[in-house]
Amino acid sequence: MTTTAFLGLGAMGFPMAAHLARRASAQGGRALVWNRTAARAADHAARHGSEAVDLGAAAQADVLLTCLPTSAEVDEVLAALQPHLRPGTVWVDCTSGHPEAAARQRALLAEVGVTFLDAPVSGGTNGAQAGTLTVMVGGDEAALRRVEGELAFAGKVVHVGGSGTGFAVKAVNNALLAVNLWAAGEGLAVLGRAGVDLGAALNVINASSGRSNASENLIGQRVLSREFPATFALGLLAKDAGIAAELTATVKGSAPVLAQVAALMRGAAGVVGPEADHTAALKLIEAMNGLELR
Numbered sequence: 344m345t346t347t348a349f350l351g352l353g354a355m356g357f358p359m360a361a362h363l364a365r366r367a368s369a370q371g372g373r374a375l376v377w378n379r380t381a382a383r384a385a386d387h388a389a390r391h392g393s394e395a396v397d398l399g400a401a402a403q404a405d406v407l408l409t410c411l412p413t414s415a416e417v418d419e420v421l422a423a424l425q426p427h428l429r430p431g432t433v434w435v436d437c438t439s440g441h442p443e444a445a446a447r448q449r450a451l452l453a454e455v456g457v458t459f460l461d462a463p464v465s466g467g468t469n470g471a472q473a474g475t476l477t478v479m480v481g482g483d484e485a486a487l488r489r490v491e492g493e494l495a496f497a498g499k500v501v502h503v504g505g506s507g508t509g510f511a512v513k514a515v516n517n518a519l520l521a522v523n524l525w526a527a528g529e530g531l532a533v534l535g536r537a538g539v540d541l542g543a544a545l546n547v548i549n550a551s552s553g554r555s556n557a558s559e560n561l562i563g564q565r566v567l568s569r570e571f572p573a574t575f576a577l578g579l580l581a582k583d584a585g586i587a588a589e590l591t592a593t594v595k596g597s598a599p600v601l602a603q604v605a606a607l608m609r610g611a612a613g614v615v616g617p618e619a620d621h622t623a624a625l626k627l628i629e630a631m632n633g634l635e636l637r
């Protein structure tokens with residue numbers, strides 16, 4: 344019987360932990376949950392049959408999972424948990440974290456016999472609800488294989504290399520999301536100023552070589568619709584693009600477009616607000632071009 348503990352019931356963590364609760368109830372295991380704002384954990388327990396616990400109890404789990412905004416919050420939770428941890432636990436950090444933090448966290452946890460895997464996810468809140476997330480994992484592959492079956496929110500699990508590589512892949516993936524989103528926004532702004540109907544333009548682009556996930560899904564559903572549903576915060580995308588830019592410097596690489604998109608996302612978060620949906624970054628392009636993308 345496996346006990347999991349999920350820490351951080353935010354937009355992603357809440358539905359991810361619901362899959363763990365369903366699996367525990369089918370397999371006879373236990374699914375513990377903890378959240379900084381305790382009412383959210385109580386709500387999770389009431390809705391999904393998980394058990395809301397304190398950090399000391401969560402530390403006793405066989406598999407500990409975290410999904411927090413950044414590696415800084417993971418550091419805080421790690422410090423609070425450390426006295427309670429027990430050898431043999433595998434810590435699966437689904438935060439879109441920093442590769443350098445993974446090295447530090449892995450080493451700290453190894454001292455108490457806990458294995459740390461950086462395991463960020465992609466697929467958004469829809470993927471979290473559907474249980475179809477892609478998990479990109481860095482760290483000990485044998486430990487991953489031991490706990491892989493517990494990742495009930497996953498549609499695909501890929502071991503990408505040693506510690507920190509999961510965070511690195513996630514940061515670059517999201518930097519590419521930012522590039523595609525921003526570039527599509529610029530292109531549509533130019534077409535809007537030229538008097539072209541943007542719905543028609545998007546229709547053509549999505550049947551042509553300029554398409555991307557941003558043009559096919561995000562811009563129609565979130566920007567042209569003017570809905571900007573807040574499922575993935577602009578501040579978090581700015582953080583991810585920033586990690587990709589820092590990684591470029593660490594490896595002494597050359598990636599000027601990634602550096603620029605990190606600065607653009609930071610600037611957009613400053614202007615539009617970090618809590619806005621990431622697609623609201625395009626409001627900055629709208630202001631720059633004196634039009635609305637609709």
Ligand code: NDP
Pocket residue numbers: 351352353354355356378379380383410411412413416419420437438439440464465466467468574575576579580
């Ligand atoms: P949310 O802001 O919705 O949730 C953040 C969670 O972290 C909440 O449970 C919050 O608790 C908790 N938290 C914040 N600060 C602290 C702290 N100091 N100590 C303990 N807990 C804290 O974020 P998301 O769920 O959207 O994102 C989580 C991670 O997943 C991020 O790294 C993000 O980049 C990544 N991600 C997000 C996706 C998305 O579509 N939203 C998609 C893929 C990855 P409280 O309820 O008390 O505020």
